[in-house]
Amino acid sequence: MDVVDVRDLTKSFGRFTALDGVNFRVRKGEVFGFIGPNGAGKSTTIRVMLGILKATKGDVKLFGKDAWKEAVEIHKRIAYVPGDVNLWPNLTGGEIIDLFMKLRSTKDRNKSKDLIRKFGLDPTKKCRTYSKGNRQKVALIAAFSSDAELYILDEPTSGLDPLVEQVFQECIMELKNNEKSILLSSHFLSEVEKLCDKVGIIKQGKIIESGSLDELRHLTRTHILVKTKQSISSLNELQGIYNIEETNQELRFQVDTEQLDNVISYISQFGILKLESNPPTLEDIFMRHYENKIAEVMKESGGLLNATE
Missing domain, CATH: 3.40.50.300 (P-loop containing nucleotide triphosphate hydrolases)
Incomplete structure (x- = not known):
């Protein structure tokens, strides 16, 4: 029970x-x-x-x-x-x-x-x-x-x-x-x-x-901010990378937690000058991952969505 x-x-x-x-x-x-x-x-x-x-x-x-x-x-x-x-x-x-x-x-x-x-x-x-x-x-x-x-x-x-x-x-x-x-x-x-x-x-x-x-x-993406000596190439080709943005020679992106080790190993070869990581807030997750999905699911379900086990 x-x-x-x-x-x-x-x-x-x-x-x-x-x-x-x-x-x-x-x-x-x-x-x-x-x-x-x-x-x-x-x-x-x-x-x-x-x-x-x-x-x-x-x-x-x-x-x-x-x-x-x-x-x-x-x-x-x-x-x-x-x-x-x-x-x-x-x-x-x-x-x-x-x-x-x-x-x-x-x-x-x-x-x-x-x-x-x-x-x-x-x-x-x-x-x-x-x-x-x-x-x-x-x-x-x-x-x-x-x-x-x-x-x-x-x-x-x-x-x-x-x-x-x-x-x-x-x-x-x-x-x-x-x-x-x-x-x-x-x-x-x-x-x-x-x-x-x-x-x-x-x-x-x-x-x-x-x-x-x-x-x-998929909810456990980590926010990364990194600045390197050399420009990071082909970052978007790595598995588990999302929402890449570049501002003032700094890259911001999200990475699936299980891929974090591989991503850090990859970017380290470009000479890391600055590295910050932060877990996403729940509000970030809703805004980035569920805003459109909720609308679609609600439309398909006629306004009622039951959770599954």
């Missing part, structure tokens, strides 16, 4: 359709990346899963239970971290972590102490003094201290510095190794690529791509 089973989920607010036929599944021990630009429908989907919003149409089940009708039972088995955490201002971070642990009947205090150390949180400060990043730390520590079966994380690394993001990634891999299920909502493709087994891409309330990372390998 799937831990999460979302089928034909539609959510409307008056005449506005926020979600239109969303389908995806999350299995036990699987990290599912739920990605898309801001406003795509990620948080609305998660609120329906949590029983905060009622679906207009479709079925949403967690552990085989109806997300709306059996929300109380479901919440006993999940941990949730929102993208913008609001905390009680007069309580300390440590007091809030202890409170959530008591609510979940979690007895292992050593785990939370270890996480507090790893995340670099000062638990003695009042929450009103915390930055956005520290508020996220409190929520993440409380979630990771619990022994949940499903972790629903909605933009959880928002406001975290790179060192703390590394700790977050280590915690996700530990949960995965312990056969926990994770739904990770994010608009950072690089983060999803490192952690997730499967990915569902949502835009304007519709799933436009889904599958394993191997199946979606």
